[in-house]
Amino acid sequence: MGEYPVIQTSNLKKIYKMGDVEVHALDGVSFKVYKGEVVSIMGPSGSGKSTLMNLLGCLDRPTSGRYVLDGEEVSLLDDDQLADIRNRKVGFVFQSFNLLTRQTALANVELPMRYAGLVEDRKERAKKALESVGLGDRIFHRPTELSGGQQQRVAVARALVNNPAILMADEPTGNLDSKAGKEIMELLLKLNRDRGTTLIIVTHDPNIAAQTQRVIRLRDGLIEEAVK
Amino acid sequence: MNLGQAVIEALESLYSNKLRSILTILGIIIGVGAVIAMLAVGEGAQSTITGSISGIGTNLLFVYSGNMSNSDVRNVKPITMEDADALLDQYQAPSVEAIAPMVSGSLEVTAGGEKKVSTINGVTPDYQSVRNAELKEGTFITEENILGRASVAVVGVDVATALFDRTDGLIGESIRINGQPFRIIGVLKSKGGSSFGSQDNVVLIPLTTAQARLFNKTSDDIDMLLVQATSSETVNSASDEIANILRLRHRTKIGLDDFTIFSQQDFVSTAKTITGVFTIFLGGIAAISLLVGGIGIMNIMLVSVTERTREIGLRKALGARKRDILIQFLTESSLLSLLGGIIGIGLGWLISFIVGKIAAASGSPFNPLITFNSILLATLFSTAVGLFFGLYPANRAANLEPVEALRYE
Numbered sequence: 001m002g003e004y005p006v007i008q009t010s011n012l013k014k015i016y017k018m019g020d021v022e023v024h025a026l027d028g029v030s031f032k033v034y035k036g037e038v039v040s041i042m043g044p045s046g047s048g049k050s051t052l053m054n055l056l057g058c059l060d061r062p063t064s065g066r067y068v069l070d071g072e073e074v075s076l077l078d079d080d081q082l083a084d085i086r087n088r089k090v091g092f093v094f095q096s097f098n099l100l101t102r103q104t105a106l107a108n109v110e111l112p113m114r115y116a117g118l119v120e121d122r123k124e125r126a127k128k129a130l131e132s133v134g135l136g137d138r139i140f141h142r143p144t145e146l147s148g149g150q151q152q153r154v155a156v157a158r159a160l161v162n163n164p165a166i167l168m169a170d171e172p173t174g175n176l177d178s179k180a181g182k183e184i185m186e187l188l189l190k191l192n193r194d195r196g197t198t199l200i201i202v203t204h205d206p207n208i209a210a211q212t213q214r215v216i217r218l219r220d221g222l223i224e225e226a227v228k
Numbered sequence: 229m230n231l232g233q234a235v236i237e238a239l240e241s242l243y244s245n246k247l248r249s250i251l252t253i254l255g256i257i258i259g260v261g262a263v264i265a266m267l268a269v270g271e272g273a274q275s276t277i278t279g280s281i282s283g284i285g286t287n288l289l290f291v292y293s294g295n296m297s298n299s300d301v302r303n304v305k306p307i308t309m310e311d312a313d314a315l316l317d318q319y320q321a322p323s324v325e326a327i328a329p330m331v332s333g334s335l336e337v338t339a340g341g342e343k344k345v346s347t348i349n350g351v352t353p354d355y356q357s358v359r360n361a362e363l364k365e366g367t368f369i370t371e372e373n374i375l376g377r378a379s380v381a382v383v384g385v386d387v388a389t390a391l392f393d394r395t396d397g398l399i400g401e402s403i404r405i406n407g408q409p410f411r412i413i414g415v416l417k418s419k420g421g422s423s424f425g426s427q428d429n430v431v432l433i434p435l436t437t438a439q440a441r442l443f444n445k446t447s448d449d450i451d452m453l454l455v456q457a458t459s460s461e462t463v464n465s466a467s468d469e470i471a472n473i474l475r476l477r478h479r480t481k482i483g484l485d486d487f488t489i490f491s492q493q494d495f496v497s498t499a500k501t502i503t504g505v506f507t508i509f510l511g512g513i514a515a516i517s518l519l520v521g522g523i524g525i526m527n528i529m530l531v532s533v534t535e536r537t538r539e540i541g542l543r544k545a546l547g548a549r550k551r552d553i554l555i556q557f558l559t560e561s562s563l564l565s566l567l568g569g570i571i572g573i574g575l576g577w578l579i580s581f582i583v584g585k586i587a588a589a590s591g592s593p594f595n596p597l598i599t600f601n602s603i604l605l606a607t608l609f610s611t612a613v614g615l616f617f618g619l620y621p622a623n624r625a626a627n628l629e630p631v632e633a634l635r636y637e
Contacts, residue, residue: 059545059630080549087547094634098542102244114233115547158546 005068006165006198007033007056012065014051014221025051027221028065033166038192038199040209043218050170052218053202057092057168058085070165087115091159093188095171097151099143099158105130106139109158116162129157133187149180156187160197167191169201173208185211231559238559245532249564252528256568256613257575259518260606264576266514267605268596269583270507276594277499281492283419283427285359287325287460288492289467291453291474295485304486305478308448314473315455321473323466328355328454331438331445337387337431339403344390347430348405350438358456361432366399366414373434377441381405382414386429405431406442463491515609521568522613529561529621540625541633550626557625561618562611569610573603 014026026048033039043049054060055067058074061082067075070089077085092098099108109126118125130139133153143151152172159167169188173181185208191197201212209215217224242249293307312329315321331350336343355361356368366382373380381403388395391403401412410433419427439445457466467489474480474487533540540553580596587594 054631057545059634080551083544083547083549086545092545094542098538098545098634100539100542102240111543112546115543115549115552119230162547 004035005032006035006037006070007031007200008066008068009055010066012052012055012067013063014048014055014060015063024221026055026062029218029221029223030065031216031223033198033200035165035198036192036196037214038189038201038212039214039216040201040203040212041216041218042203042206042209043224047218048221049202049218051221053168053170053200056166056200057090058082083115087112088162089165091162091164091167093152093155093159093167093169093172095174097143097148097155097175099151099154101143104140104142105135105146105154105157108143108154109161112158112162125161126157129161130154132160132191133157147180148176149183152176152180152184153187156184156191160191160195164197166198166200169199171203171205172201173203173205231555234555234559235563237556238563241532241560242563248528252524252564253568253571255521255524256518256565256610257521257572259514259521259613260569260572260610261575261579262514262517263511263606263609264573264598264602265579265583265596266510267507267602268576268580268598270503270510271599271602272580272584272594272596273506274500274503275597277503278496280419280427281495281499283360284492285454285456286492287457287463288358289455289457289463289470290490290492291455291470291487292451292490293487295488297488298484300484306448307450307453307474307487309450310448311474311477312450312453314477315453315470317473321466321469323457323462323469325456325458326354326358327456328352328358329435329450329452330355330454331435331443331449331451333443335406335442337391337403337405339391339401342391344387344429346384346387348438348442349430349432350435350443351432352435355432355454358454362417364415364417365396366412368414369432369434374436377436378434379408379410379437379441380413380434381410382416382432383412384416384428384430385418387431388415403431405433408441463493467491518610518613521610522565522617525561525564525614526617526621528564529557529618530624532560533557533621533625536625537628537633537636540628541630541636544628544630545634553628554622554626557622558615558618561622562614565610565614566607569607572610573606576606 010030012026012029013024016023016025029052041049041052055062058069062075065075066073069085072085074082074085100111106123106126109129110122113122113125127139130136133156135150135153135157138146138150143154146154172188173184176184188199189211192199201208203209291307294304309329312327315324315327329352333348334345335348337346351369352374353369353371361368363382364385368382369380372378383398383403385395388398392398392401395415398412398415402409403412404410416428416430436447439447439449455466455470457463470489471485475485478486480486543553577598580598584594584596
């Protein structure tokens with residue numbers, strides 16, 4: 001992979017106001033993630049891990065600092081522009097899967113393309129994405145008819161279907177047993193190898209972190225060390 | 229997201245909460261049903277009443293003495309036979325076709341132990357053409373009957389039924405009005421109508437007989453003139469001509485007419501105004517229940533937004549813009565009210581049908597009318613209710629912060 005920085009942050013800060021007290025959830029974080037990298041973000045609770053993930057995933061705006069995602073400055077965009085960036089450039093995999101339980105696997109995977117305004121070959125693309133995570137024979141199942149591991153695979157397919165610049169996974173194995181968890185990690189790493197998808201995994205689990213190329217450790221809103 | 233998908237998704241979501249959706253829709257069904265039924269009853273009443281007024285005759289003017297709208301009028305002169313004759317002047321009143329003077333009152337009619345209180349009208353032969361009075365059998369009152377003050381009567385079907393239990397073969401039968409014997413010479417065809425009491429509960433006798441023997445009046449004294457104009461266009465000019473002649477004859481001051489001219493159109497428009505107010509009143513009460521239904525929608529949509537906070541967060545994370553979420557929830561609330569509206573129209577139709585049946589069974593036939601306008605109104609109004617009451621919850625959903633929404637348990 002080249003040396004193209006997909007993520008560039010400089011002096012990223014997020015300050016919450018709790019009444020009169022200011023909480024510095026992130027206190028000036030600067031780092032880069034290059035295309036095709038697999039990076040994990042670790043840290044104890046309260047370290048600013050979730051805040052950083054929300055900012056990287058464009059779910060929230062920094063109080064100050066710059067954040068360039070895939071060549072676009074996103075720290076100054078409004079809500080709808082952020083929604084658009086999330087749609088095109090970020091794929092999310094959540095700890096609790098977050099699938100729409102009423103919809104089939106196929107419809108769940110189609111959802112990001114609907115918000116992208118895609119109409120043509122939407123079903124085809126969703127089907128291919130499900131095949132690529134090994135669920136080609138389960139496309140019309142609803143989440144309640146799938147195991148946890150299978151549900152998380154649907155979520156991975158959904159995250160990938162718009163070909164995002166980065167894939168953000170928040171404790172992707174946290175709700176799974178160890179066997180299913182291992183399979184999901186293998187799937188994510190395989191996608192990284194085959195497609196060059198940039199992976200950012202937020203986790204508590206040192207075993208997961210060990211499988212990534214680089215660990216960003218946070219403590220009290222600052223980067224503790226960046227091991228390459 | 230296009231609208232078609234939004235509708236399908238909204239239907240799926242409503243379907244997944246069947247009972248809740250049905251209960252919410254029920255509020256709208258009852259509201260729309262009530263509006264439709266009440267409007268139908270109002271419209272039906274209007275058309276029945278105006279229809280029965282039109283059935284009195286065509287191009288009619290009613291002239292009677294007195295002026296109820298001006299209390300400064302004193303020394304009211306009665307309308308007389310001379311007045312009636314003067315109005316027949318071809319030159320001064322070219323728009324007047326015919327005149328039927330009459331006296332009228334309510335008296336008890338008896339025959340063979342049966343009795344019925346009826347309207348007794350003392351009339352002239354012209355009454356028949358002016359009032360479109362058609363006969364089932366027999367003859368109408370003639371000029372000789374008038375001159376001879378004959379004790380003859382033409383009876384309406386209600387009277388015939390009440391006294392003899394039949395409506396034909398009655399010629400030559402005798403009845404007593406206020407104890408005085410009269411011989412039946414004709415039976416009127418039924419006119420129907422019920423708004424001013426039945427037009428069939430009537431007995432017609434010669435004007436002179438009525439004046440002398442029933443109402444103790446002089447041969448000059450008349451209660452009312454029925455004037456027929458030459459055509460519907462000349463009703464207004466006929467009214468002006470009559471007014472001019474009567475002002476001259478009664479020597480009234482300007483603006484102080486001691487008589488009143490009322491046209492059939494006036495009656496119709498008065499009746500329309502009354503039934504219109506009545507309709508609005510009924511519709512307004514029904515609309516309140518529609519409003520309550522709307523609040524029900526708002527309530528359930530707020531619950532739904534809270535329940536689906538995580539889903540909204542997820543959709544936003546996947547790239548849904550505010551507008552997408554807004555449309556999603558507005559589609560749901562509009563669909564709820566639209567479905568309720570459609571079923572409500574059916575219910576309203578059913579209610580008005582039943583009201584019509586009950587009215588027919590209780591002897592005052594009247595057809596509730598469901599007009600295209602009332603259906604349009606109810607549909608638009610119910611959808612508007614859904615949009616309006618859906619707006620706040622949908623807006624609340626659209627403005628959720630994705631981070632907060634995703635964290636919501």
